[in-house]
Amino acid sequence: MAAAIIRGAGLERYYEERAEYAPRPGPARHGWESVPVTTLDDGTAEVRLVLDGLRCASCVWVTEHLLQQTPGVEEATVSYATGRASLRWQPDTVDLGVLAGKISALGYRPRLLGEEGKPDRGLLIRLGVAVFCAMNIMMLSVPLYLGWITSLEPRYEALFRWASLLLATPVALWCAEPFFSGAIQGLKNRVLHMDLPIAIAVAVLYVHGLIATFVGADTYLDSLAMLVALLLAGRMLEGRGRRRAAEAALSLAASVPATVRRRTETGVETVHADELEQGDLLDVGAGEEFAVDGTVVEGTGAVRMALITGEADPVAMGVGGEVVAGSTLLDGTLTVRVERVGSETTLQRMAAELRTAADRPVRLTSTDRIAPWFTGATLLVASLTAAGWLLAGNSSTALSATVAVLVVACPCALALSRPLAAAAGLGAAARRGLMFRSADGLLELDEVQTVALDKTGTVTRGELTVVSAEDEIIRLAAGLERFSMHPIARAIVAEAVEREIPLPKGEDVREEAGRGIFGRVDGREWRLMAGSPGEIVLHGDDGEMGRIVLGDAVRPDSAEAVALLVKQGLDVVLLSGDHEAVARRIADQAGIPGVEARVDPEGKAEWVRARQATGKRVAFAGDGLNDGPALAAADVGIAMGTGAASSVLVADGVISAWSLMPLVAGFRAAASASRAIRWNQVRSIGYNIVAVSAAAAGLINPLIAAILMPASSAMVIWGASRVEASMENSQA
Amino acid sequence: MNSIFFLIPLALVLGGIFAFLFILAVRDGQFDDLDDPPERILHD
Numbered sequence: 001m002a003a004a005i006i007r008g009a010g011l012e013r014y015y016e017e018r019a020e021y022a023p024r025p026g027p028a029r030h031g032w033e034s035v036p037v038t039t040l041d042d043g044t045a046e047v048r049l050v051l052d053g054l055r056c057a058s059c060v061w062v063t064e065h066l067l068q069q070t071p072g073v074e075e076a077t078v079s080y081a082t083g084r085a086s087l088r089w090q091p092d093t094v095d096l097g098v099l100a101g102k103i104s105a106l107g108y109r110p111r112l113l114g115e116e117g118k119p120d121r122g123l124l125i126r127l128g129v130a131v132f133c134a135m136n137i138m139m140l141s142v143p144l145y146l147g148w149i150t151s152l153e154p155r156y157e158a159l160f161r162w163a164s165l166l167l168a169t170p171v172a173l174w175c176a177e178p179f180f181s182g183a184i185q186g187l188k189n190r191v192l193h194m195d196l197p198i199a200i201a202v203a204v205l206y207v208h209g210l211i212a213t214f215v216g217a218d219t220y221l222d223s224l225a226m227l228v229a230l231l232l233a234g235r236m237l238e239g240r241g242r243r244r245a246a247e248a249a250l251s252l253a254a255s256v257p258a259t260v261r262r263r264t265e266t267g268v269e270t271v272h273a274d275e276l277e278q279g280d281l282l283d284v285g286a287g288e289e290f291a292v293d294g295t296v297v298e299g300t301g302a303v304r305m306a307l308i309t310g311e312a313d314p315v316a317m318g319v320g321g322e323v324v325a326g327s328t329l330l331d332g333t334l335t336v337r338v339e340r341v342g343s344e345t346t347l348q349r350m351a352a353e354l355r356t357a358a359d360r361p362v363r364l365t366s367t368d369r370i371a372p373w374f375t376g377a378t379l380l381v382a383s384l385t386a387a388g389w390l391l392a393g394n395s396s397t398a399l400s401a402t403v404a405v406l407v408v409a410c411p412c413a414l415a416l417s418r419p420l421a422a423a424a425g426l427g428a429a430a431r432r433g434l435m436f437r438s439a440d441g442l443l444e445l446d447e448v449q450t451v452a453l454d455k456t457g458t459v460t461r462g463e464l465t466v467v468s469a470e471d472e473i474i475r476l477a478a479g480l481e482r483f484s485m486h487p488i489a490r491a492i493v494a495e496a497v498e499r500e501i502p503l504p505k506g507e508d509v510r511e512e513a514g515r516g517i518f519g520r521v522d523g524r525e526w527r528l529m530a531g532s533p534g535e536i537v538l539h540g541d542d543g544e545m546g547r548i549v550l551g552d553a554v555r556p557d558s559a560e561a562v563a564l565l566v567k568q569g570l571d572v573v574l575l576s577g578d579h580e581a582v583a584r585r586i587a588d589q590a591g592i593p594g595v596e597a598r599v600d601p602e603g604k605a606e607w608v609r610a611r612q613a614t615g616k617r618v619a620f621a622g623d624g625l626n627d628g629p630a631l632a633a634a635d636v637g638i639a640m641g642t643g644a645a646s647s648v649l650v651a652d653g654v655i656s657a658w659s660l661m662p663l664v665a666g667f668r669a670a671a672s673a674s675r676a677i678r679w680n681q682v683r684s685i686g687y688n689i690v691a692v693s694a695a696a697a698g699l700i701n702p703l704i705a706a707i708l709m710p711a712s713s714a715m716v717i718w719g720a721s722r723v724e725a726s727m728e729n730s731q732a
Numbered sequence: 733m734n735s736i737f738f739l740i741p742l743a744l745v746l747g748g749i750f751a752f753l754f755i756l757a758v759r760d761g762q763f764d765d766l767d768d769p770p771e772r773i774l775h776d
Contacts, residue, residue: 125758132751136744156736163740 032097044074045091049100050084052109062186066102070094085110107182107195123178127232130175133167134225140164141222158216165213168221172206176228197378198231201406208403220403223705260284260291263335273341280338286331287486293345294336296321301332302530304464304487330464330487331530378692382406385696397698404695404705408688408712417680420720425673428724432669433662434638434655441652443677445636445670447617451565451663452608452630454622455576455583456552458640459562459590459660462623464488465553466495473538473546479504479521480528484511488536491550558590561660566593568667571616575604577626605629621655621663638663665727672727680719687712 037045051063060078063085067076072093078085087099103110140160143152179202182195202224209219261268263281273291276282281297284290302314305327314330317323323336325345382405389398422439429435429442436442456462464487466474478496481489482503496503509519516529524541531537536548565572573594576583583597596607604620608630611618620627620634631637631651639651655662691708694700700708757763 121758121761121764124763125755128754128758129751132747132754136747140740153733156733159737159740163744166744 032095032100037091037096039091040088043090043092044088045096046086046088047096048084048086049103049110049112051078051103052111063103063106063108066106066185067099070099070102073099102185105181105185107178123232123236126175126178127229127236130171130225130229130232133171133175134222134229137164137167137222137225140167144218154216161213161216161219164219164221165209168206168209168219168225171225171228172202175232176202179228179231197382197406198227200379200382201403202228204403204406208399276338276341278338278341282336282338284329284334284336286329286333289328290323290325290336292336292338293322293324293340294338296323296334297337298335299333301334302330304328304330328487378406381692381696388696389698400701401695401698404698404700405692408691408695408700408705408708417684417716417719418677420717421673421676421680421723424676424720424723425669428672428727429653429662429666429669432665433657433659434653434666434669436653436666441636442666442670443674444617444652445619445666446674448570448619448636448667449616450571450573450611450618452573452575452604452611452618452620452634453562453592453660454604454620454627454630455574455578455586457623458621459558459574459586459592460552460554461658462552462640464491464550466491467549467551467553469495469548470546471499471501473548474499475501475504476521476526476545477528477536477538477548479506480509480517480519480526482506483509484517488550492536492548552586554586554589555659558660561664562591564664565667566591568664570667575599575607575620575622575630577601601626601629605633608633621660638666668727669723672723675726676719676723680716683715683719684712687715 037047039045063078064076067073067078067085067087072090073087074090075088076085085103087096089096089099100110140163144157144160144164146152176199179195179198183199186196205220205224205227209221209224211217212219213221259270260273260276261283262271262276263283268283276292282292282294286301296317296319298319300316300318303317303321303323304314305324317329317332317334322339323329323334382402385405386398386402389395389401418439422443425442426436426439453459469477474492474496477492478501481492483506484490493503504521507520509517511517516527518525518527520526526545527539529537529539531547536550538545538548562572571594572592573596574583574587574590574592575596576586576598577600578586578597580595580597583595587593587595599607604622604627608618608620612633612635617635619636619638620630621638621640622631623640627639631639636653637651638653638655640655653666687708691700691705691712695705
C-alpha cells in the first residue's frame with residue numbers, strides 16, 4: 001500500500017534514493033562515496049545534510065567548530081532550527097565519508113535530505129542494557145544502604161558489591177560509550193562538548209567504584225548506572241515521531257493514478273503508468289487524474305489544476321491544451337498525447353526543486369547557549385573542589401566532594417528539560433491533528449507573530465462544493481447524479497443531503513461523453529450539462545431550468561480557528577493567487593483580517609521573506625506544490641496532509657485533519673512546551689547552583705548527591721508532564 | 733542466608749538471558765516502528 005502511494009505520488013525517486021544510499025550513515029563510512037555532491041567552479045564540493053540528534057545550540061556550535069577545524073573544509077554551517085548542515089570542502093584534501101564519520105562520532109547522525117531517519121537501534125539496545133543493569137544494581141544497593149543502619153555481614157556485603165560491579169561494568173564501558181566518544185571527539189578538536197562532564201563523571205564514578213569494591217567502601221555504582229540510563233533515555237526521546245509524521249503525511253497526500261488507459265491500434269488497454277512513453281495516446285474520462293504531462297489531441301473538458309496552481313476553479317481545455325500530471329479532469333473526455341513521464345513531469349520537477357528549497361539557511365534561534373558554559377563551569381568547580389580539599393590536606397573528602405560535584409551538577413536535568421517538554425508538546429499537538437517533524441518546528445511556533453494562510457485547501461475545502469443553486473435545481477440534479485462518482489456529482493449530492501432534500505429517483509440515467517447527463521426524474525426528461533466554467537446547467541423539456549454554481553467553500557471551522565488565532569494576538573493574513581474579489585470574499589467568511597490577492601507561488605515566498613525582514617517570525621500554512629517555496633521560506637511551514645505530497649516534504653509540520661483547528665492546538669502546545677522548558681531550565685539551573693555549592697563545600701556526600709540527581713530529573717519530568725494540562729487550561 | 737550466594741548469580745543469569753533476548757528483538761527491528769502496525773489493518 002505504502003509502495004503504491006509512493007509510486008502513485010510519482011515519487012519513484014524515493015526508492016531509487018533509498019536503494020542508492022541504503023547503507024545508512026553512521027559509524028560506517030561506506031555509502032558516502034556515492035552521494036551526489038555539487039562541484040563548484042573553484043573546485044570545491046558542496047553538499048547539504050540533515051543531522052539527527054542535535055539537542056541544543058551547543059551541539060550546533062560543537063559540530064560547526066569541529067568541521068571548520070578539519071583541514072580541507074572551506075565552510076560548514078549547521079542550522080539548529082532545521083537540523084541541516086551545509087558543507088563545502090576541497091575534495092582533494094578530505095572526503096565526505098571522513099566528515100560524516102566525524103559528525104557521527106560526535107553522536108549525531110548525518111543523512112541525506114529527503115531520506116527519512118531510521119530509529120537508532122544501537123541506542124535502544126544500550127538503553128535497554130543500561131536500564132536492566134541499573135535496576136539490578138539498585139536492588140543490590142538497597143541492602144547495602146540499609147546495612148548502614150542494621151549491620152550486614154561482610155561476606156554478603158562483598159557479594160552485593162561485586163555483583164554491582166559486574167553489572168556496572170558494561171554500563172560504564174559500553175552503554176556510556178556515546179558520551180565518551182562525543183567528549184573525546186570534542187577534546188580532539190578543542191571544543192567543550194556537553195558530554196564531557198558526563199563522561200568524566202562516569203569515568204570518575206566507575207574508577208571510584210572499582211577501587212571501592214576492592215577496598216570494601218561505598219561504591220555509588222547505582223548512581224552511575226541510573227545516570228547513564230536516564231541520559232540515554234533522554235537521548236532516545238528526541239526525534240521520536242519525526243519519521244512517523246513524514247510517513248503518515250505521505251500516505252495522506254494526493255496521488256496520481258498508477259494505471260492509465262492507453263490507445264492501441266485496435267482499441268484501448270490498461271497499463272501501468274510506469275510503462276508509458278512519450279507519444280503514447282491516453283484516454284482520460286471525467287473524474288480521472290492525469291498520470292503524466294501531455295497535450296490534448298482530441299475532445300474538450302474542464303481540468304482542475306489545484307495541485308499545481310493551488311486554485312480550485314476548473315480550466316477549460318481543448319485540442320492543443322497542455323495538461324499536467326496530478327491535475328483532474330472534471331468533466332468531458334480527452335485524448336492526451338504523452339509528453340513527459342515519471343521524473344520529467346512538472347509535478348516531479350517541482351517536487352525535486354522543493355526538496356532543494358527546503359534546505360534553507362536559518363539563523364540560530366534564541367536558545368540556550370549555556371550548555372558549553374555549564375560544562376566548563378562544572379569542570380572548573382570540580383577541579384577547584386578537588387584542589388581545595390587536597391590543599392586542606394583532606395584527601396578522602398576531596399574525592400567524595402569532587403564526585404559529589406560531578407554527580408549533582410550533572411547536566412542531566414538541564415539536558416532533559418528540553419527534550420522532555422518538547423516531546424510532551426509534540427504529543428499534545430499530534431493528538432490534536434498537527435504532527436511535527438521535529439521539536440524545533442513546534443517550539444519555533446511559539447515565537448511566531450504572523451500566520452499566513454493559503455486560500456485553497458487550507459482555509460477552504462479545496463474541493464468542489466455547491467456555492468449557490470435553488471433547492472429544486474439541486475433536487476433534480478441530485479436525482480440524476482446520485483449514482484455517479486464524479487466530483488461534481490458528489491458535490492451536488494452532498495449539497496442535497498446537507499439541505500436535507502430527499503433524493504428523487506432518477507430513471508434511464510445515461511451519461512453521454514461531452515454532452516452531459518440525461519435521465520428522467522419525476523417522470524420528466526432532464527439534461528444536466530456544463531455551462532460556463534464553474535457552472536452546471538439543468539435543461540428541461542422547455543429549455544434552461546436553472547444553474548448550479550460550483551466553487552470552493554470555506555471549511556466550516558475555519559472562522560472559529562482564525563478567531564482563536566487572532567485572539568492569541570497573532571497577525572493572520574490570507575495569501576491567494578486568486579482575484580482580489582474572490583480572496584476578499586473568502587477572507588470575510590473566515591474572518592481573516594489581512595488579504596494579499598494575486599500572489600503567485602514565488603510571490604508568496606517573497607511576501608514571507610519581506611515580513612521576516614521586518615523582524616517578524618512567520619508561520620505559513622498551505623497545501624499544494626505551489627505553496628512549496630513559501631512553506632520553505634517561512635520560519636514554520638505547515639502543510640495540509642490532504643495536499644500535495646511535495647509540500648509535505650518541505651514542511652516542518654503536517655495537519656492530518658480536514659481542518660485548521662490543529663493549527664490552533666499547535667500554537668497552544670508550542671506555548672505550553674516553551675513555558676515548560678523555560679521553567680524546567682530555571683528549576684534545573686537553580687537546583688544546580690544550590691546543589692553544586694553544597695557539594696563543593698563537602699556538605700553533600702556522593703550518596704546524597706546520587707539521590708538528589710534523579711530528584712532533579714524527576715522535577716524536570718514533572719514539569720514536562722504539565723504541558724498537556726497547561727494547554728487545557730489555556731483553552732478555557 | 734547462604735542460599736543468596738546461589739540465588740543472586742541465578743537472578744543475574746536469568747536477567748541476562750532476557751537482556752539478550754531484548755537485544756535480539758531490537759536487532760530484528762521489533763521496536764523500529766511502534767505506531768504504524770496497529771493501524772496498518774485499516775490502511776488497505
